[in-house]
Amino acid sequence: MMESCFHNKLESVEREMNVDDLRKDLSSEFHSQESYVEESEHLQVYLRIRPFTSAESENGESQDCVSIEPPDTVLLRAPRTSLSARLSDKSAPQTAQRFQFSQVFGPETSQREMFDGTVRSLVKEVLEGGNSLVFTYGVTNAGKTFTFLGPEANAGILPRSLNVIFNNVEGRVYNQMTIKPQRCREFTRLTKDQQSQEATSKRNLFRLLKEGDNQTSSISQTSSTSKTTLEGSALSDVEGTVTEDSFSLVVDAHTKFSVWVSFCEIYNENIHDLLEPIPNGALKRTTLRLSQDVKGNSFVKDLKWVQANNAEEAYKVMMLGKKNQSFASTKLNLLSSRSHSIFSVRILRIEDARIPRVNSISELTLCDLAGSERCAKTQNKGERLKEAGNINTSLMTLGKCINALRQSQQSKLPQHVPFRESKLTHYLQGFFCGRGKACMVVNVNQCASLYDETLNVLKFSAVAQKVVVLTTKTVPHLAAKRSARELSMIINNNADGKNLLGQRRRSSLVGWETSLEDVDEDVDREEEEESTTEDSVMEETMQEVEDDKFLIDKDAYENQLLSLSRY
Numbered sequence: 127m128m129e130s131c132f133h134n135k136l137e138s139v140e141r142e143m144n145v146d147d148l149r150k151d152l153s154s155e156f157h158s159q160e161s162y163v164e165e166s167e168h169l170q171v172y173l174r175i176r177p178f179t180s181a182e183s184e185n186g187e188s189q190d191c192v193s194i195e196p197p198d199t200v201l202l203r204a205p206r207t208s209l210s211a212r213l214s215d216k217s218a219p220q221t222a223q224r225f226q227f228s229q230v231f232g233p234e235t236s237q238r239e240m241f242d243g244t245v246r247s248l249v250k251e252v253l254e255g256g257n258s259l260v261f262t263y264g265v266t267n268a269g270k271t272f273t274f275l276g277p278e279a280n281a282g283i284l285p286r287s288l289n290v291i292f293n294n295v296e297g298r299v300y301n302q303m304t305i306k307p308q309r310c311r312e313f314t315r316l317t318k319d320q321q322s323q324e325a326t327s328k329r330n331l332f333r334l335l336k337e338g339d340n341q342t343s344s345i346s347q348t349s350s351t352s353k354t355t356l357e358g359s360a361l362s363d364v365e366g367t368v369t370e371d372s373f374s375l376v377v378d379a380h381t382k383f384s385v386w387v388s389f390c391e392i393y394n395e396n397i398h399d400l401l402e403p404i405p406n407g408a409l410k411r412t413t414l415r416l417s418q419d420v421k422g423n424s425f426v427k428d429l430k431w432v433q434a435n436n437a438e439e440a441y442k443v444m445m446l447g448k449k450n451q452s453f454a455s456t457k458l459n460l461l462s463s464r465s466h467s468i469f470s471v472r473i474l475r476i477e478d479a480r481i482p483r484v485n486s487i488s489e490l491t492l493c494d495l496a497g498s499e500r501c502a503k504t505q506n507k508g509e510r511l512k513e514a515g516n517i518n519t520s521l522m523t524l525g526k527c528i529n530a531l532r533q534s535q536q537s538k539l540p541q542h543v544p545f546r547e548s549k550l551t552h553y554l555q556g557f558f559c560g561r562g563k564a565c566m567v568v569n570v571n572q573c574a575s576l577y578d579e580t581l582n583v584l585k586f587s588a589v590a591q592k593v594v595v596l597t598t599k600t601v602p603h604l605a606a607k608r609s610a611r612e613l614s615m616i617i618n619n620n621a622d623g624k625n626l627l628g629q630r631r632r633s634s635l636v637g638w639e640t641s642l643e644d645v646d647e648d649v650d651r652e653e654e655e656e657s658t659t660e661d662s663v664m665e666e667t668m669q670e671v672e673d674d675k676f677l678i679d680k681d682a683y684e685n686q687l688l689s690l691s692r693y
């Protein structure tokens with residue numbers, strides 16, 4: 127069992143306390159609370175156009191279908207072979223379609239320029255206490271993973287983000303394992319035993335990476351496979367960091383940052399922890415559930431969070447996860463991601479006092495989405511075809527959600543947004559409903575043979591650009607007292623409902639808090655199969671959850687409307 131935050135205070139209590147004392151103690155803690163800043167802005171949508179490969183140029187794929195009007199517009203002209211051209215009026219002159227983005231990055235754009243122009247400001251946001259989501263979008267083979275992860279010698283936005291985070295918290299890393307994030311926006315204090323378990327688990331994780339590396343090098347000695355983006359485990363040389371990547375963060379002398387990372391994938395509508403090795407002899411990975419905390423925030427239950435004390439450790443975790451991710455060779459991409467991968471960095475801003483105090487918890491979520499694909503073009507069969515079906519369905523749901531959000535905001539009438547139709551959208555829901563800033567990096571391939579798919583991606587991006595995202599940011603107080611949330615956690619964590627001296631307390635506040643529980647989003651499939659009676663009970667429970675959710679959504683929606691009217 128986790129040691130409660132409450133228990134940590136035991137040493138300092140010298141006299142007997144009753145409920146009134148407890149109230150007094152809490153009211154002094156409530157004296158200064160966290161404050162929130164609400165902002166709203168359009169979803170930032172960036173476009174990156176990847177260069178042709180030599181094979182593509184030789185095959186006549188370069189037909190000037192995509193041209194850039196700097197800094198934020200692209201023109202699309204249909205090649206004669208495309209479906210759009212075949213369906214259009216042959217006698218009419220060929221017209222180009224124009225699409226506008228937050229910014230367009232051409233084929234010559236370096237990884238550093240890409241990072242600086244898109245994600246850098248979001249990383250700053252997270253270091254200042256906000257939450258940010260970055261997700262890639264595009265058809266297969268368009269350059270999403272290149273942008274997201276990049277080759278070892280040419281790091282993408284994820285390793286660069288890690289570098290920037292650790293450059294900015296240098297000398298202020300809280301490397302004790304006493305406080306760990308949990309659920310969505312909470313934390314727990316670990317007992318001595320739990321801390322040593324945590325340390326062992328981290329050592330084992332890094333050992334796995336080493337073993338994997340040894341295997342990789344012995345394989346590469348016997349085969350001539352070319353180097354992929356996944357090989358190697360050392361932090362690549364991310365050029366020009368320290369001075370340019372430093373933000374002027376406002377922190378007081380006692381502020382430290384505890385950084386935790388996790389990595390999971392959504393594969394065939396199942397969530398897997400990429401940091402958990404496949405159990406010995408098992409054919410399948412363990413499936414994790416999506417849950418919701420009492421405030422309706424989604425989180426992956428039982429997902430492994432690893433404390434990273436420097437960029438190198440965070441990078442190692444990333445490499446290990448990538449090794450476990452589902453990739454396969456398709457006709458269009460030799461190393462095609464067959465799952466949506468989600469790398470999260472959670473930062474706890476801690477006031478390093480005798481009893482360390484958490485002032486804010488913020489998160490950077492980076493998703494590399496699998497690419498949509500035309501099965502006729504990829505010529506996928508069997509497992510690959512099933513994967514493609516799931517990838518396309520979840521991307522279609524993302525499209526439906528973005529459309530519904532846009533329509534809701536346009537008509538100012540609530541509209542059902544089908545977030546729950548796919549794991550991906552359900553996971554991302556919070557970001558579209560006020561949890562933080564969001565940015566989409568769209569990747570396209572200029573090949574003439576992919577024109578129709580590219581056109582669809584750009585049409586979708588145009589709608590996405592119009593969606594307004596409401597952001598609520600916690601402003602950490604310098605030397606703040608405990609926040610209301612932290613107090614609520616103190617109460618919650620004291621699972622036995624005992625007072626500071628271990629006596630059972632009776633308080634309506636405490637009763638209400640402890641009666642709330644997390645709600646599992648997924649009905650375990652095995653349980654589902656077990657009994658139809660259980661099914662109907664479960665359905666009822668889920669219905670109740672849906673009703674609760676509606677209330678929460680309505681609040682969020684009204685907030686959005688309010689902010690839209692200010693917009």
Ligand SMILES: Nc1ncnc2c1ncn2[C@@H]1O[C@H](COP(=O)(O)OP(=O)(O)OP(=O)(O)O)[C@@H](O)[C@H]1O
Pocket residue numbers: 175176177233264265266267268269270271272273459461462463464495496497498569
């Ligand atoms: N900006 C770029 N510069 C040079 N090469 C690139 C660039 N973007 C992509 N590539 C190359 O194009 C190929 C496809 O890229 P990548 O694997 O990133 O596509 P993807 O969109 O992630 O595909 P999938 O959805 O199938 O996983 C790779 O060989 C990659 O190295």
